[in-house]
Amino acid sequence: MLGDSGHFYCGLPVLTCGCCEGNVCGPTSGCNCSACKQLDVDMSEMRQRVDVPDDSVSAAELISSWTWGKQPGQQQ
Secondary structure, eight states: OBOTTSSBOOOOSOOOOSSSGGGOOOSSSSOOOHHHHHHHHHHHHHHHHHTOOGGGSOHHHHHHHHHHSOOTTOOO
16 A cells, blocks of 8 residues: 555554554555565656656556566566
């Protein structure tokens, strides 16, 4: 889910930092886990690749691009 901060969050209790209450990724702000951070990076790269403003590429479009393209986190 895309949070208020513009970062992705899964809501799972997987964080190891001491700054987030309950060590939960999100749900709408705060720290996010490594998998959600990778989604942030992939979304940023996709926006740069298609040269569009940050708010015009939806999470659904990003995930759809993975269906037919390079999977996130894979080496080329």
